[in-house]
Amino acid sequence: MSNQLLSLQEYSTQAEELVNSIGIPSQPKVLMEVNKEINSPDASFSSVAEIISRDVSMSAKVLKVVNSAIFGLSENVDSIDRALAMMGLKNFNKIILTSSLREALGSFPGVEDFWSHSMAVATIAYYVAAKTGFQEPEQAYTAGLFHDCGVPYLAKKYKDYPELAEHALSVVHSDALSGATKSVIGVEDERYKTHHCAVGYVVAKSWNLSPAVHKSIWYHHYVHLNIHENDTVKKLSAILILSDYIGSHIHYIGGGNCPVEQEASWAESHPEVMAELQLQVMDIKDMREDLEEKIMNLT
Ligand SMILES: [Fe+2]
Ligand SMILES: [Fe+2]
Structure with a gap:
C-alpha cells in the first residue's frame, strides 16, 4: 500500500x-451464544456442547475444522463433546469462529x-x-x-x-x-x-x-x-x-x-x-x- x-x-x-x-450473513447467532457462554463465570463443556449440537450444520463444520491438519490431533474426533474435551474452551472458540466464517462466506x-x-x-x-x-x-x-x-x-x-x-x-x-x-x-x-x-x-x-x-x-x-x-x-x-x-x-x-x-x-x-x-x-x-x-x- x-x-x-x-x-x-x-x-x-x-x-x-x-x-x-x-x-x-454477519456473525451467526450460535457464535454469539457460545461466546457468551464461554465468557460466563460458570461456563461448562456440556452447556457449550449443547448450544453447538442444536445446530447440525455448524456441528459438522466444527468437526471438519477440528479434524483438519491445523490442530494436529492424533485421533479423529467425531463428537462435539469429545472435541471440547480435547481442545479446551479457549481453543474451541477459535474453531467456532473459523467454522462460522467459512459457513458465512460460502463459495x-x-x-x-x-x-x-x-x-x-x-x-x-x-x-x-x-x-x-x-x-x-x-x-x-x-x-x-x-x-x-x-x-x-x-x-x-x-x-x-x-x-x-x-x-x-x-x-x-x-x-x-x-x-x-x-x-x-x-x-x-x-x-x-x-x-x-x-x-x-x-x-x-x-x-x-x-x-x-x-x-x-x-x-x-x-x-x-x-x-x-x-x-x-x-x-x-x-x-x-x-x-x-x-x-x-x-x-x-x-x-x-x-x-x-x-x-x-x-x-x-x-x-x-x-x-x-x-x-x-x-x-x-x-x-x-x-x-x-x-x-x-x-x-
Ligand atoms: Fe493476506
Ligand atoms: Fe490483504
Whole structure:
C-alpha cells in the first residue's frame, strides 16, 4: 500500500454499501451464544456442547475444522463433546469462529487459495503472538483469520476481481513497496472505489470483533505503525503484518533453504514492525522455518 493515510470514514461508507449489497450473513447467532457462554463465570463443556449440537450444520463444520491438519490431533474426533474435551474452551472458540466464517462466506472464485492463506495467517499470528509476548494470542488468531475477508466480497461482486485476488492475498509478489507499481489496494481503489482492507474492516465490525482486530485489518497492508496510539492495536498490527508476510512467503516462495536476503529486504522495508516486535532478520527466518511444515499441511 502506498504510504498515504487512508480515511476510515471515507472508505468505510463505500465498503459498507458493498457489504450490504452482497448480503453475506454477519456473525451467526450460535457464535454469539457460545461466546457468551464461554465468557460466563460458570461456563461448562456440556452447556457449550449443547448450544453447538442444536445446530447440525455448524456441528459438522466444527468437526471438519477440528479434524483438519491445523490442530494436529492424533485421533479423529467425531463428537462435539469429545472435541471440547480435547481442545479446551479457549481453543474451541477459535474453531467456532473459523467454522462460522467459512459457513458465512460460502463459495466464491478462488475460495481454496483464500482459505489456505487465511488459515495459515491465523495460525502464524497465534504463534508470533505467543513468541513475542502478546497478551491475547487468540485475538491475533482472529485478526489473521479475518484479515483478508474483504476479498470474497469483492470476488462475489466483481467478475474481474479474481485476477487481483492473488495479489491481495500476497504481500510477497507486490512490487508496491519499492514504488515500482501501484499496490493492490491502489488498484482496487481505482476500480471499485474501495479495497479489501476497508471491506474486511466493515465485516469484522459487523461480527463484533474487538476494535483492535478491526483496526489491524484496516491497516494490514500499511507499513507504518506510528499512526496507532493504542499499544494493543500497534502490537497486533505488527503481528498481523509480519504473519501475512510469513504466510505469503511460505505459500508463494516455498521454504527449505530460501536465502535470508528475502527476509532481510522485507525487514528493511518494515523497520517499525521489527522494532515493535523486537525482532532481528534471523528471528523471522527461524520462525518461518519453524512454521513451514505446519502451514504446508493446512487444507
Ligand atoms: Fe490483504
Ligand atoms: Fe493476506
